[in-house]
Amino acid sequence: MSEKTTFELIYDVIGQVPYGRVATYGQIAALAGNKRWARVVGYALHAISRDSDIPWYRVVKKNGEVFGGVESLGGRYQTELLQEEGVGFVDGYVDMEHYQWKKVAF
DNA sequence: AACATGACATAAG
DNA sequence: CCTTATGCCATGT
DSSP states (O other): OOOOHHHHHHHHHTTOOOOOOOOOHHHHHEEEEEHHHHHHHHHHHHTTTOOOOOGGEEEEETSSSSSOOSSSHHHHHHHHHHHTTTTOEEEEEEOHHBBBBOOHHH
């Protein structure tokens, strides 16, 4: 059986998020196949190993908040990584209006 | 199988 | 802005 696991589907989608853009948990879940996997997306991200190629930092909450909030250690690191890619922030939250990844239908 | 937990989302007060 | 409550689903015990 070569069915992909839920985690693989999720990692697959996260890997599609382009440079300089972010996606929400719910968005990742929906693209992975089930919109209700938002929490599982978080679980999957938590399970990522350090030297993984997965761009975990491009995943944020729907309101633009980063992991743990901008005041947390991880949140500040994530904010830094995203700003390096040119993602704009407003009061500690990602400017979703301009930087959320919109998958374009070619 | 039951229960608790979690890097979420939405609604309500 | 805050807390509760509910829905959701994969994992760990």
